[in-house]
Amino acid sequence: MQQNVKQYWKENLFYLAVLLGIWFLVSYVFGVLAVEQLNMIQMGGFKLGFWFSQQGSIYVFVILIFVYVRLMNRLDKKYNLEED
Template sequence: MSQERKDAAVAYWKANLRLLISLLVVWFVVSFGFGILLVEPLNAIPLGGYKLGFWFAQQGSIFTFIVLIFVYTARMNQLDRKFDVHEE
């Protein structure tokens, strides 16, 4: 494997980890932060008849996770094309 190819592989892996960590941080903030730590202040805001803190604890983290799956898929496809490791 040439040095240029090794450098590209390292750059690809770093970009992959950066994306993964950022998405996990978003999920952590929504599920733990909004659903547990900030539940009392968020409960002052109604959302469709429910308290917002309760909604984040019960539904918000799940919806966020589903959205993050699609974001991860789209961003990884972009990274794969950028580093020319995509599947045909």
Template sequence: MSENQQKATSYWKENLKYLTILLSIWFIVSYGAGILLKDTLNSIKLGGFKLGFWFAQQGSIYVFVVLIFVYVRLMNKLDKKYGYDED
């Protein structure tokens, strides 16, 4: 295996690791907080709405948007680490 192939394989493995972690966080927030823990979270109010309802309707979307920005930052660092950045 050439050095470029090893570099590309390492890059892709790290990328998949980041994707797995970030999508797991999103799944836990959207499914866990919005569905599984909704009854527990509904005892807390946020802006006049029950917290379980808020996570099901808004929270998972906000978390997803934040995770997109985190992913962009992580990928920029990863690109620089492996020399794929365009700077």
């Protein structure tokens, strides 16, 4: 049982690291560091760098929340840690 708990948390932390990495990429790299290059592309009449810094990072964050919930539900089922 103890080994299952360690493996569960190892997978959980891996999911967190990947999802937070994606959020960092979208919110900081695309919205701050690469904004000049992205501003050369237009999306809906707005520069893409502006869109990422104002809207895109929020949309991606909300999507990542739903992805995390889905991944955790699968992980809970895999290790028989489901709530009743």
